Amino acid sequence: MKIHILKTPQETRPDTQAFTYPLHNADYGVEQDFLDYLQKNRHLTTEDASEARWHYLPIYWTRWHLNHGYGKSGLLELQSQIDSSILDDAKTFTVCQYDDGPLAEVGKTVLFLSSRKVASGVDIPLLSTAHRKPFFRRRKKYLASFTGRLDTHPLRQEMAEALKERRDVYLYDGNKGPNFFVDIMLRSHLALCPRGYGGSSFRLFEAMQLGTVPLLVGDIDTRPFKNFLAWDRFSFYAPTVAAIGRILDDCNALDLPKMASQARGAFSGDLCFGKWCKFVLKELEGLS
Numbered sequence: 001m002k003i004h005i006l007k008t009p010q011e012t013r014p015d016t017q018a019f020t021y022p023l024h025n026a027d028y029g030v031e032q033d034f035l036d037y038l039q040k041n042r043h044l045t046t047e048d049a050s051e052a053r054w055h056y057l058p059i060y061w062t063r064w065h066l067n068h069g070y071g072k073s074g075l076l077e078l079q080s081q082i083d084s085s086i087l088d089d090a091k092t093f094t095v096c097q098y099d100d101g102p103l104a105e106v107g108k109t110v111l112f113l114s115s116r117k118v119a120s121g122v123d124i125p126l127l128s129t130a131h132r133k134p135f136f137r138r139r140k141k142y143l144a145s146f147t148g149r150l151d152t153h154p155l156r157q158e159m160a161e162a163l164k165e166r167r168d169v170y171l172y173d174g175n176k177g178p179n180f181f182v183d184i185m186l187r188s189h190l191a192l193c194p195r196g197y198g199g200s201s202f203r204l205f206e207a208m209q210l211g212t213v214p215l216l217v218g219d220i221d222t223r224p225f226k227n228f229l230a231w232d233r234f235s236f237y238a239p240t241v242a243a244i245g246r247i248l249d250d251c252n253a254l255d256l257p258k259m260a261s262q263a264r265g266a267f268s269g270d271l272c273f274g275k276w277c278k279f280v281l282k283e284l285e286g287l288s
Contacts, residue, residue, distance in 0.1 A: 099198035115198025
């Protein structure tokens with residue numbers, strides 16, 4: 001299967017964005033990573049569009065929209081550039097990290113989304129720069145924890161209210177910096193990863209990187225590549241806040257250190273920058 005990289009104006013791929021998130025993150029995300037992957041693996045691509053099974057639309061959606069007031073300006077210009085770039089929308093796909101999706105009209109283009117909020121789209125990781133782990137190993141103190149903002153989605157506040165009486169759960173509403181975030185994460189068997197404005201969570205993949213079992217909480221199960229990765233071996237999913245308590249009560253009988261080791265292995269082997277891209281090709285093969 002060959003991929004043709006569509007020709008798009010350079011301005012659709014800005015060099016930088018207005019700000020980065022999370023705070024420790026470098027200005028680099030999955031949109032840049034996938035294009036880098038194709039450019040480093042030229043055997044996967046072809047200059048002949050008619051020879052390709054799929055066409056890749058290389059737009060840095062997140063940088064574009066953040067640099068244009070969260071998509072409040074520049075959309076007509078962007079739409080014109082998209083319309084002149086797509087050759088056949090039924091053969092086209094794109095990679096988008098932006099929570100609200102591309103915002104522009106892309107027809108039948110297949111959307112690979114990092115933080116899906118809707119029923120359609122193919123889930124991919126929501127990645128940030130890897131955290132630096134402390135030299136000394138942390139002893140586990142909590143069954144589960146959450147540190148971060150609770151105001152980005154009502155589900156987070158509902159979660160905090162439901163769990164506030166549990167002595168085996170640590171909750172902190174706010175941001176005390178990456179070192180505090182990492183310290184609490186490493187002292188926890190499970191990381192509570194409720195959805196925010198988007199349907200996924202950086203925290204899910206940060207937990208895996210640090211060797212903590214993630215528990216995704218949200219109305220959509222956005223764990224990516226479920227046809228290829230055995231997520232139930234190293235993570236949990238709660239579709240409702242009520243389900244969190246049941247999972248926490250039941251997980252004491254599980255081998256959480258083993259799950260944590262598998263989570264770390266799955267991240268480093270399949271889901272970190274550069275590694276996840278191969279699953280996009282597998283998903284496309286299934287759609288061919």
